[in-house]
């Protein structure tokens with residue numbers, strides 16, 4: 001039986017003297033009694049945070065439309081894998097599968113749906129959400145990456161707001177050295193300390209991006225994050241994917257904007273009871289901690305591994321090309337509706353607008369990478385005019 005989070009964390013830190021911020025973040029989010037193992041009740045419109053998935057079935061329906069096109073691009077194989085990583089409460093899986101079942105049966109019968117999820121608590125929630133689909137014989141399974149064979153996936157691996165939930169390393173410029181943020185324990189709480197970099201992977205990351213945080217344009221004390229887990233995750237996906245696509249939807253920037261000298265305290269954010277703040281050392285295990293995604297790093301690492309960038313666009317454009325505009329137009333006709341129906345319709349329309357709000361979810365990045373599709377075919381539907389202003 002694992003120890004309670006705070007006791008576990010304190011013991012672990014005291015054994016080591018100090019742990020990297022990345023290990024601290026990993027522990028408070030994913031320990032057995034960490035945030036993601038007791039937080040399904042906190043996700044959603046009334047929770048600490050909500051995602052596109054919580055705004056109704058339209059997001060999943062639009063993704064389903066995209067998957068049908070990708071299935072066709074692969075030659076409509078009789079076995080088409082959809083692999084969702086980090087599936088939250090399972091709502092996106094449900095919305096995608098129901099849309100495929102109801103509108104695209106020829107694709108639906110070829111789909112094998114796999115969820116790769118780290119939180120035991122969320123796996124339970126996902127199984128509950130998907131129970132009626134499972135009961136009706138739909139092929140849905142839960143796997144770890146080690147249970148999925150190398151070069152076995154033909155289809156699409158995808159995620160929504162997964163990479164921002166990976167534990168990140170934090171670095172800080174001190175004099176002529178780049179130091180790493182470590183976490184020690186003092187009295188009854190964690191405290192920060194700066195130490196030399198824990199891994200050469202951090203220096204390699206900046207070298208690959210041609211970014212020198214020690215140059216004079218970066219001020220003393222400049223602090224930022226490095227998501228090494230995202231690079232490892234790409235290695236795993238590239239290994240398991242034989243032919244098909246990787247779709248990553250998340251908030252983030254190109255590396256030029258991410259590591260802009262003006263962004264001197266990084267992108268780390270904590271979410272607790274509707275509030276966003278910057279202190280990861282309070283509400284341990286009770287608050288979400290996230291960092292923005294460096295999309296350029298995903299593209300560069302993907303290219304090294306044979307994953308060709310087919311496009312990077314904004315969520316708003318992606319969803320509009322997949323037909324969200326028609327849905328919004330459909331909800332704009334009030335003729336013959338009662339007052340209550342009109343009110344419901346307005347609420348639904350408002351939710352769809354939030355999915356494409358350029359200052360919110362609509363400004364998220366959608367990165368599509370491919371293997372065995374060199375991009376010489378006509379553009380993928382959601383990427384029709386791919387643009388990225390971040």
Ligand SMILES: C[S@@+](CC[C@H](N)C(=O)[O-])C[C@H]1O[C@@H](n2cnc3c(N)ncnc32)[C@H](O)[C@@H]1O
Nearest residue numbers: 036051053086087088116117118119160161165
């Ligand atoms: C911010 S939530 C997003 C949930 C859902 N995709 C949505 O959009 O509502 C992040 C999800 O990723 C999962 N996760 C984080 N790291 C993971 C990993 N290494 N492997 C599998 N799942 C992971 C979390 O447990 C959680 O389900």
